[in-house]
Amino acid sequence: MRLRILFFARLKREMGVDEMSFSCPPQSTVRDLARLLQEHYSVNLQGCMAAVNENYVAPDQLLKDGDEVAFLPPVAGGAYDPQDFEECIVTSRPLNLMEAFGFLARPEWGGQAFFTGTVRSPNKGLEIAHLEYEAFAPMAIRVMRACIQEAREKFQVGGVYIAHRTGRVHPGELSIIVGVGSPHRRAALEACDLLIEALKVRLPVWKLERSTSGEEWVEGSTSVDTL
Template structure:
């Protein structure tokens, strides 16, 4: 069967390509596919997550003809209704907190809570020139919406705004904004905290750190079973 294989972050650089068409035996599992790729291309997939058709799966997931399989290094859903107040953005343009506030400042939501993340320098005593953010954008949007759905099941929320940068981001520049609007202050604060904690281990976004000592991929984490 023919499969479309996607690679991100360090995997893309090790392979020299970001995707390839690959033939695997019928009914192969993700783990079996990973073994084939490692044997043929000498790439290390140990500890990586896998997504099939933009959904995280376990290594024992059985693949089908035409599947899109993404291998994801550790990263630093529900139904979506476009009428819901949910803004999910993955963009290379600079983020603006004013845009998040304007989206969530509505008369029916008396409380707004925001989390913003910026590039830090120095980091561990080393001066940082910039971070290069890379994302699996379609899946990142899907994960954002899944996290929002989970937050809405726990908290009384009105609207949610999530935006994440890609590309080169310099110290002091915004890399992520998470905003929540609610009629209740406590719900807004707790939901905002919940969302950032979920996103930091589930969002398929990676960081290449460029510093005075060179460059390296920032060590990530994962919330799903890996290879």
């Protein structure tokens, strides 16, 4: 069967391509596919997560002809539906906190809570020139929406705004904004905290740190079974 394979972050650089077509035997699992790729190419998939058709899967997931399989290193942690009051953005343009506030400042939502993350320098004693953020954007949007749904199931949430930068981000610049609007202060605060904790381990985003000592992929974390 024929599959479309996607690679991100260090895997893309090890492979020399960001996607490829690859054939494997029928009834192959993700683990089988990973083993074949490692045998044919100089790539290390140990400890990586996998997504099939933009959904995280376990290594023993069976594959079928035509599947899109993405191999994802541990993650370093737009669309708008007016009915659900959700804004989910993955963008290379600078983020704007006032855009988030404008989206969530509504009369029926008396409380708004925000988390913003910026690039830090120095980090571990090194002066940081910038970070290069890379994302699997379609899947990132899907993960954002899934996290929002989990927040809605636990708290009285009115609207949610999530935006994440890609590309080059310098120290002091915003890399992520998470905002929640709710009729109640406590719900807004707790939902915002839940979202940022979930996103930092599930969002398929990676960081290449460029500092005075060179460049290095920021160590990530996983929230699903790995290879």
